[in-house]
Amino acid sequence: MNDTLRYIMTKIFLAIPILIGITLLAFGLGLIARGDPALARLTVDPDYIPTEEEVQALREEMGLTDPIFIQYGRWISGVVKGDLGESYLDDKPVLSEMLRLLPNTLLLSFMSLTLIVVLGLLGGILLVVFQDRLFDVIGRILSIFIMSVPGFCLAYFMIWVFAQKLKLLPTSGTEPMTAFIMPCLALALSSACLVARLLRSSILGELVQDYALTARAKGLRKSQLVFRHTLRNALTPSVTHIANVFGGFLGGSMITESIFSIPGIGTYALTAINNRDYTAIQGYVLFTGFAFVLVCLLSDLICSYLNPQIRLGRRV
């Protein structure tokens, strides 16, 4: 237990420098992009040409001449208090704007995560149980096919079938809840197929390990062997992959959100990029970076739970 706790603390501790790195990155981005705010403020009236002294005075007043790390400290203390600055575009606070859009992205992300986990794990296990039988062969061909179709093609195809022809689902928006079905499929289907194939091959790799022989020699049937012994050991690559994908989802999926007109973090970032709205981009980088690191941390902890050798260390 002690070892486990120490492992978790170490992992959390190691995440801290990465998080600090992300804040530096975001701050640096703002620094490069903002130009000279003092000059910008003094030239709001195009007819007025400020003198060099005036500009310099305002720079000092705004703290722009302070050493970089003091400026960083000022910025980060604002960030900690929830002040990510205002958008250049419409002067709305970046944080509250992102928080307003976040629920849609979160909903889409978690629905997609669920789909990937359920379909990927179930598919992987079934492919192994029916190895080299019809289900396995068809499943593998179908999954390759789905994986090779780009998400946006799948999206347009589904819109054509389910919305335009069958009129079962709304083409866009967030109301009613069924509107999320197609975006979720477009986002997650190919990842789910990939996870199923990944899991299949890692389970097959575990089935030829020495310990699987001992388990079979006890008289376990193949399905029992898979569920009781090999599945757990085979999960690590799939968990890591799912975490990477999910971390990406949390940053919003620009393409899917745009196609289905879902106002989320992804479309927010897209607008920000198109308008060179650097404060918004800065907030976005900060948010996605943190989300990604935390999801990866969580996946490390899950893997260490699955594989006690990681958390207890080898002590032979």
Added chain:
Amino acid sequence: MDIRVEDLYVRFATLSGDIEAVNHVDLTFSQDQITGLIGESGSGKSVLGLTIMGLLQSNATVEGRIFLGERELISLSEKDLCAIRGREIALVAQNPATSLNPSQKVGRQIEEVFRLAGEGKVDSTRRTHELLERMGFSDSERVMHSYPFELSGGMCQRILTAIAVAAHPRWIIADEPTKGLDAVVRNQVYDTFCMVKEQYNVSLIVITHDLLLARKFCDQIVVLYSGRVLEINTAQAIFNNPRHPYTQGLIASLPHLGMRPMPGFSAAFTDQPSGCVFHPRCPYIDEDCRKIEPKLIPVEEGSVRCHRYS
């Protein structure tokens, strides 16, 4: 209940060609005798053991017949084999360090055998404790809650043995039980197997290239080479009066007999010599040996596959 192997032939399809890992083997493992399978590594010992249990990988083709009493095992369905594995024939796999599930506590891995035999949770745990104590673990509680990588090689070996005996099988096939262990632990393993044989009334097939263990522990010895049986005899006769030139070479390579290593290597499975498989290394080779494959010839109480005895 004897295990009778008739004209057994096992072939693996591999990228570099077919491997005939077991080549027309006829053998009887008598239930009252401990049989030792000896031979260099790669001679097909493990494959023979796994074939008896129906545990070969899918790239194997098996021909011939294996009888457990009246039942023929090769033609059995996977479902029927599952009922035989563990309960009638159990395995102590080679490589104890990797033969236990690394992410499951060893207690659960032993309990699983009792659970498969239909016992409840509480009973299984109790019997696991008893079993571990019988296997010489004084702190069975701690051992049960350990992961395999927290135990030594010798301990893992005893856990594997515990798993094998748990369901009181008629037969145990032990694959290289002393490999990679130091002298003290090898003796422990020997003691454990003596205890198992007495208390569980189980018949044993011991696969080993530890000749000293074979001499101490086995009644009958089978010498395998390139998937063929070269000599069968009582342990005493094999060690005191080895007949086959290969057996003679093996015995001469023992440390206390001068440790003279045998020249040469066994031929690759994909490129087997004609006639007698041993002829490229044999000091007594003559014309027939290159052309005609010798048969297994009965000589006194044993049998030997060599032209010199025909």
